[in-house]
Amino acid sequence: MLNVNTAVEIAFVLIGAALALNVYRLLRGPDTTDRILALDTLGINAIALLVLFGISTASTAYFEAALLLALLGFVGTVALCKFLLRGDIIE
Amino acid sequence: MMRRFFPRPLLSLTVLLLWVVITNAASLGLLLFGGLLALAVPLVTRPFWPDPPRLVRPWPALRFLGIFALDIVTANWRVARLVIGPLHRLSPAFVEVPLDLRDPFVATLLASVVSLTPGTVSIDVDRQRWILLVHALDAPDPQALVREIKDRYEKPLKEIFAC
Amino acid sequence: MSTMSTATEYAVAALIVLGALFVLLGSIGLARLPDFLTRLHGPTKATTLGVGALLLASAIFFSTRPDRGVSLHELAILFFLFITAPVTAHLLAKAALHRQAKARDGEQRTTADREKARSAPESPLG
Numbered sequence: 266m267l268n269v270n271t272a273v274e275i276a277f278v279l280i281g282a283a284l285a286l287n288v289y290r291l292l293r294g295p296d297t298t299d300r301i302l303a304l305d306t307l308g309i310n311a312i313a314l315l316v317l318f319g320i321s322t323a324s325t326a327y328f329e330a331a332l333l334l335a336l337l338g339f340v341g342t343v344a345l346c347k348f349l350l351r352g353d354i355i356e
Numbered sequence: 357m358m359r360r361f362f363p364r365p366l367l368s369l370t371v372l373l374l375w376v377v378i379t380n381a382a383s384l385g386l387l388l389f390g391g392l393l394a395l396a397v398p399l400v401t402r403p404f405w406p407d408p409p410r411l412v413r414p415w416p417a418l419r420f421l422g423i424f425a426l427d428i429v430t431a432n433w434r435v436a437r438l439v440i441g442p443l444h445r446l447s448p449a450f451v452e453v454p455l456d457l458r459d460p461f462v463a464t465l466l467a468s469v470v471s472l473t474p475g476t477v478s479i480d481v482d483r484q485r486w487i488l489l490v491h492a493l494d495a496p497d498p499q500a501l502v503r504e505i506k507d508r509y510e511k512p513l514k515e516i517f518a519c
Numbered sequence: 520m521s522t523m524s525t526a527t528e529y530a531v532a533a534l535i536v537l538g539a540l541f542v543l544l545g546s547i548g549l550a551r552l553p554d555f556l557t558r559l560h561g562p563t564k565a566t567t568l569g570v571g572a573l574l575l576a577s578a579i580f581f582s583t584r585p586d587r588g589v590s591l592h593e594l595a596i597l598f599f600l601f602i603t604a605p606v607t608a609h610l611l612a613k614a615a616l617h618r619q620a621k622a623r624d625g626e627q628r629t630t631a632d633r634e635k636a637r638s639a640p641e642s643p644l645g
Contacts, residue, residue: 374595374598376591377591377592377594377595377598378591378592378595380589380590380591380592428564428568429568432541432564432565432568435548435560435561435564435565436541436544436565439544439547439548439551439552439561439565440544440547443551443552443553446552446553446557448554448556448557467605467609468602468605468606469605471563471604471605471608471609472563472564472567472601472604472605473564474560474564474565475560477556477559477560477563477608477609477612478605478609479609479612479613479616480613491556491559491612493557493560
């Protein structure tokens with residue numbers, strides 16, 4: 266019997282595992298770009314976690330946080346990549 | 357008249373839709389404010405935008421979106437199997453796709469589409485030679501990949517934007 | 520949740536599990552694949568699709584609840600994620616190729632060389 270509550274529980278476990286794998290890549294590297302990618306993925310997975318938490322508590326209060334995370338994660342990743350490419354963020 | 361107030365009709369529409377979606381369109385006041393934003397944002401940001409080609413044919417565009425959505429889902433499944441399966445069987449490769457289109461905006465769109473469809477990430481658009489550099493996760497036959505990208509994505513895009 | 524019809528509940532539950540599965544697959548790809556450019560494939564696509572499915576599930580879930588109207592917030596996040604994913608991938612790939620080229624040829628390159636190296640990477644994998 267698959268209802269929403271059990272689905273959310275399963276999803277929490279799966280995403281928790283995904284987060285652990287991201288942290289592994291973040292710590293292991295080996296290159297800076299790998300770490301940036303891991304950070305970016307961590308951010309997106311955090312959005313997934315927030316959305317799931319919203320469903321499990323039946324509250325819409327977390328959307329703004331998820332949206333902000335999406336925006337800031339993207340801007341941060343772009344800034345880091347720019348820095349690697351140019352040695353400078355704003356030319 | 358319309359052109360003066362809405363120099364970018366599509367951008368205005370996008371802004372309005374985004375506003376409606378973010379606020380859940382809860383009240384008439386919010387809707388009106390969204391309309392105001394749709395008017396103001398394109399006017400204020402006008403100097404930043406490159407000239408996009410006019411969207412000429414909406415129906416092929418919708419069909420392309422459908423195909424694209426389906427491709428994302430089905431091809432993700434393929435990549436999922438590659439990721440779990442034995443890694444030594446992967447043959448990652450750089451593939452150069454010669455482009456027929458000559459419009460920077462459409463080329464960007466094509467690059468994004470290629471990046472979102474699994475198995476390929478576009479890395480660079482060479483605007484001197486008009487070549488799209490693509491990295492493929494598993495491409496035992498690069499020529500087939502080139503043909504697939506050209507037939508499946510470039511041709512419809514060229515048709516939609518008539519360039 | 521009792522007011523939700525069984526069909527929608529199944530759909531939401533299935534979307535949640537599928538989405539989480541794809542998120543996990545993306546991270547497995549990130550952790551497991553052998554080099555950076557192959558690693559790039561997992562998170563940009565599987566994760567985006569997974570989060571997309573979760574957001575869709577959330578939109579359906581909140582829209583079918585009796586106490587509120589339609590919930591469309593999620594579509595904004597979805598739209599944003601699908602727009603930014605290719606850009607992030609593109610910039611990361613460029614940064615990686617740039618760093619590899621730099622590591623190969625030492626530090627003393629001029630800007631012109633750098634431009635050339637970025638537009639024509641010979642075999643950055645090898």
